[in-house]
Amino acid sequence: GENVEQHPSTLSVQEGDSAVIKCTYSDSASNYFPWYKQELGKRPQLIIDIRSNVGEKKDQRIAVTLNKTAKHFSLHITETQPEDSAVYFCAARGSYIPTFGRGTSLIVHP
């Protein structure tokens, strides 16, 4: 089955800095890569996703890049703000079910 590894497990940045979270996957058949944000005590919510026919996608301060050859994808957050503090999960999905990474706790210091 699919195996998704996510790094780092914790990331601490100063407000205004950029943050990058990286994931690798094992199944070359995976074709959909969502990123979820989970604030403390709340449910995971989709913030951005990318499909395998696209190399990069941006939405305001967040972007995701995908390298299919190397089987890795990354989340980039620019100009971080305290409200970006949360746990971020990557996932990889082929035909049926997604496999999640273990999560990255992002802490943005004011």
Added chain:
Amino acid sequence: DADVTQTPRNRITKTGKRIMLECSQTKGHDRMYWYRQDPGLGLRLIYYSFDVKDINKGEISDGYSVSRQAQAKFSLSLESAIPNQTALYFCATRQGRYEQYFGPGTRLTVT
């Protein structure tokens, strides 16, 4: 989103008790999932269902069972709860190739 709901939201139970967690959705999605979240371990899939007659085991199904009573309802049961089943449980739904929507979660403590 109030369209994926879970009951109860919090539950404390004792070792050996049977407990049922319920999930309901008004999104009209055909696919429903149960996940377990533990600190540092991410979201692990327990069971999933693609329609009322379809039930599939996930990576950590031992000690759990499910029932898909209707398209909108998917219940998770712990037949005999044990302390290492203490966790946060999420139900999720999906339609086709689109994103998953998560319920608010149920925090379960087994003493």
